[in-house]
Amino acid sequence: SRTVVGDLMIRNVQLIEEGTTIAVAARRMIQTSVNHLPVLSGSGTLVGIVTSWDIAKAVASNYIWLDEIMSRDVITTTPDESIEAAAKKMQKHQISALPVIDESGHVIGLITSEAISVLIGVWN
Amino acid sequence: SRTVVGDLMIRNVQLIEEGTTIAVAARRMIQTSVNHLPVLSGSGTLVGIVTSWDIAKAVASNYIWLDEIMSRDVITTTPDESIEAAAKKMQKHQISALPVIDESGHVIGLITSEAISVLIGVWN
Ligand SMILES: C[S@@+](CC[C@H](N)C(=O)[O-])C[C@H]1O[C@@H](n2cnc3c(N)ncnc32)[C@H](O)[C@@H]1O
Ligand SMILES: C[S@@+](CC[C@H](N)C(=O)[O-])C[C@H]1O[C@@H](n2cnc3c(N)ncnc32)[C@H](O)[C@@H]1O
Helix, strand or coil, X not given: CCCEHHHHCECCCCCEECCCEHHHHHHHHHHHCCCEEEEECCCCCEEEEEEHHHHXXXXXXXXXXXXXXXXXXXXXEXXXXXXXXXXXXXXXXXXXXXXXXXXXXXXXXXXXXXHHHHHHXXXX | CCCEHHHHCECCCCCEECCCEHHHHHHXXXXXXXXXXXXXXXXXXXXXXXXXXXXXXXXXXXXXXXXXXXXXXXXCECCCCEHHHHHHHHHHHCCCEEEEXXXXXXXXXXXXXXXXXXXXXXXX
16 A cells, blocks of 8 residues: 555653653653653653553552653654555564654654554445 | 464463462563563463563552453454454554454464554565
8 A cells, every 4th residue: 555654643742841740650651641752851752651551560560750661772663654564563573552753853743553453444 | 464463463372370470471562572471260261361561550559469450351353354453453452463363262373563563564
């Protein structure tokens, strides 16, 4: 198909700043009904990602700080990548979301396996 | 397509018994790397579902018991339902997994939006 990440990505991405607590991250996920939060440094650079799965890890291990659970090597995509390539990348890394970044590395969106799976319901 | 839920569903579903704590549910999710746990009564009937999103809700609200956060009206599917219908059902209810039940109501599998999104990577 010619569908690219930019066609499907969530544009008003919920972000969170590093250095905060896990409870703050959990409240943000619940208030906005999301499972994934890209983590930014004070200067706005993407430094990690935290998911509701990581919150479960925190509960299982008694952690308090976001830095203790967030993933630092973030797998990302760009608006012009095909959704097939994005889906393969998520499958390869067993993850369910990719922050979408522009040429200067800023987070401009988020694409989730949930959004991609919707296509199966409409395409066929 | 002719693909049905039974073709894609996870068969060794991680389950959890009602009445347990949220910490036990969180540990189970982390040990088996899943985001969704169907909840069974002592007699094996499906009574709810708990997800890593619900664990985040627990952290945001200081809950302790699974019964405080699990969803009771479970949206389910059957092995012979088309994956298109399953995808539409998940979209309608804004959820990312469906327990798969047999004629007697027992949980025999789980289908996730993550598994369905993989098809986009392979079909096109
Ligand atoms: C390996 S997955 C396992 C559970 C399930 N497959 C899911 O995606 O929720 C969970 C872990 O992947 C990490 N993760 C999620 N999206 C990521 C991404 N785009 N880049 C790097 N790590 C990511 C999370 O921080 C979490 O620690
Ligand atoms: C409405 S979704 C919002 C977040 C995101 N869309 C997701 O699915 O993780 C989260 C809620 O849906 C509930 N849920 C997930 N799968 C369900 C199912 N098959 N039937 C009923 N409720 C379900 C969870 O217990 C949780 O409270």
